Amino acid sequence: MPKINRPRRGSLAFSPRKRAKSPIPKYQSWPLYEGAPILQGFAGYKVGMTHVIMVDDHKSSPTEGKEIMVPVTVIEVPSMKVAAIRAYSRDTYGKHALTEVWAEQLDTILGRRITMPKDYNSEAAMKKLSDAVAAGIVAEIHAVTYTQPAALSGVPKKVPDLMEIKVGGADVKKQLEFALGLLGKEVTLNNVVQTGAFADITAITTGKGTQGAVKRWGIALRKRKHSVGGKERHIGTLGPWNPHHVRWQVPQIGQLGFQQRTEFNKRILKFSENASEITPAGGFINYGILKNPYVLVKGSIPGPVKRLIRIRPAIRMGEQVARMPAIQFVSVQSKQG
Numbered sequence: 511m512p513k514i515n516r517p518r519r520g521s522l523a524f525s526p527r528k529r530a531k532s533p534i535p536k537y538q539s540w541p542l543y544e545g546a547p548i549l550q551g552f553a554g555y556k557v558g559m560t561h562v563i564m565v566d567d568h569k570s571s572p573t574e575g576k577e578i579m580v581p582v583t584v585i586e587v588p589s590m591k592v593a594a595i596r597a598y599s600r601d602t603y604g605k606h607a608l609t610e611v612w613a614e615q616l617d618t619i620l621g622r623r624i625t626m627p628k629d630y631n632s633e634a635a636m637k638k639l640s641d642a643v644a645a646g647i648v649a650e651i652h653a654v655t656y657t658q659p660a661a662l663s664g665v666p667k668k669v670p671d672l673m674e675i676k677v678g679g680a681d682v683k684k685q686l687e688f689a690l691g692l693l694g695k696e697v698t699l700n701n702v703v704q705t706g707a708f709a710d711i712t713a714i715t716t717g718k719g720t721q722g723a724v725k726r727w728g729i730a731l732r733k734r735k736h737s738v739g740g741k742e743r744h745i746g747t748l749g750p751w752n753p754h755h756v757r758w759q760v761p762q763i764g765q766l767g768f769q770q771r772t773e774f775n776k777r778i779l780k781f782s783e784n785a786s787e788i789t790p791a792g793g794f795i796n797y798g799i800l801k802n803p804y805v806l807v808k809g810s811i812p813g814p815v816k817r818l819i820r821i822r823p824a825i826r827m828g829e830q831v832a833r834m835p836a837i838q839f840v841s842v843q844s845k846q847g
Contacts (some may be wrong), residue, residue, distance in 0.1 A: 519761060520727035526758070528724070529768045534818055535712040536770070540814055541825045543678035547688035551655055551675035552660030552702045552821045554587035554805065555665050556713070556813055558794040562779065562806065563839035565765040577838060582779055582787060583811050585819050588661045588802035589696040593620065593654050595689045600649035608642055610654070611635045613694035620633065620656060622669045643686050650683040651677040653692060657818070664797035665816050673820070699781060699805060699821070704752050707832040708775045713813035727761035771812045775824050778837050780806040791844040806840075 520609050533762050540550050556683045595612040614632055642648050656670035679685045703709050724743045732742045749760050756762075782788070785800035793799040796815045809818060824830075 518759075519725060519729045522759060524735070524771075525768065527769060528765055529717070530714045532769050533714050534673055535772075535820045536673075537676075537712065537820070537822060538736065539679065539795050540676040541801055541823050543823075544680040545678075547677055547679035547685045547691070549565070549653060549697060550678045550700050550823055551673075552587065552697075552699045552822065553590060553655075553671065553673060554585040554699070554819050555657075555659070556661060556811065556815055556817050556819050557584040557586050557664065557797050557800060557804070558815055558845065559583050559810065560790070560841045562843075564779070564839065567833055567836065567837040573716060576821050580779070580808055581810070582806040584794070584800075585805050585807060585811075585821075586662060586664070586785075586800055586802050587699045587781075587805050587821075588658050589698050590655045590657055590704050591696050592692045593656055594690075594789055595639070595673070595686070596654055597642055597648045597691060598650040598652065598688075599642075599647050606647060608648060609638050610634065611639050611690075612654075615694055619660065619668060620672075623656070623672055639686070642681055648682050648686075650680060651689050653677055653689055655697070656710060661802055663799055663801050664794070671818055676737040679837045698803065702821065703778055703823055704832070705778055706782050706834040707826055708777050708830055709778055709807075710772055710774050710822045710824055711776045711807060711811045712770065712772040712820045712822065713811060713817055714765050714819075715769050715771050715812045716814045718766040719847065720763060722763050722822065723761040726764060726766050729761050733847075753808070754790075756783065773809075773811055775830060777835070778805060778806040778812065780837060789843060790842045794845050795845045 543550065561580060562581050563577055564580055565580045566576055568574060593616055594610050594612040597608045598605040599608045611632060612627065613632060614627065619625065650672045655675050656672045658670060659665045660668045665722060677685045677689050722743055723745050724731065732744065732746065745761055749757050781805040785802055785804055788804055789800050813819065832840065
């Protein structure tokens with residue numbers, strides 16, 4: 511009997527496929543940056559998709575120099591506020607939170623997300639942070655930022671989403687000075703990435719609940735003779751006789767979706783503060799009308815409408831170079847069909 515070989519069904523790269531702990535994505539790494547201090551991240555909310563007509567500027571493309579239609583995702587990006595500065599030390603076991611300084615004036619609505627400090631000595635915290643930077647203990651400076659969903663009309667929530675964003679730069683002392691200048695103030699997407707640049711988009715994917723092995727792993731359906739009793743969507747085997755347990759590589763039923771995923775090297779095609787120019791007649795489906803600055807990202811991104819989206823400068827661009835896109839037309843046709 512011939513030996514039959516085939517590629518396995520489904521990638522094991524993201525195992526175990528379980529639900530994300532939080533709808534707010536988390537970054538474990540940040541791009542290497544040696545220039546003047548900048549914030550290395552931002553967040554917005556997914557609105558929907560449309561399309562633009564632009565000049566193809568990809569070198570050696572069959573349509574180079576010609577007008578092409580490009581699908582884009584709209585993300586509403588109202589300004590974020592910096593609530594605190596957090597310093598990290600580093601040793602052989604990784605980085606550890608060292609100390610932090612919170613802004614003196616915080617929005618009252620933030621108290622619905624975290625417990626607001628009552629007796630907080632900002633001067634003592636600032637002295638501890640400055641001494642740690644002077645002693646060379648601090649390895650990284652992060653800004654604790656929060657979104658302002660109350661400014662949105664399409665997202666039915668008021669409680670801010672809290673997250674950390676790394677302050678990039680070559681010198682820790684300059685990073686601290688830059689972060690202190692932002693403490694308690696608002697920042698915009700322009701502080702992070704520019705039009706034409708490449709960015710990494712991270713979000714929690716659309717949850718699909720418990721699904722079988724066919725949809726979850728893409729295994730083949732059983733043949734008619736092997737599917738007696740309505741078991742055509744079951745797996746053919748649970749694995750070998752030895753070892754005497756079911757290995758984790760066996761495709762089985764389980765959670766599908768609501769998992770953190772990152773799309774690398776997504777091109778920022780447009781950033782604008784005029785929300786009325788992108789809102790179609792009747793608004794976006796399941797979202798509504800935009801009222802804040804927005805950004806157009808080439809292609810699709812993870813997650814459903816209204817999901818929090820995190821944006822980070824591209825961490826592995828390779829040979830790609832940022833270039834200003836030549837957009838000729840942006841579709842604002844109604845999405846109602």
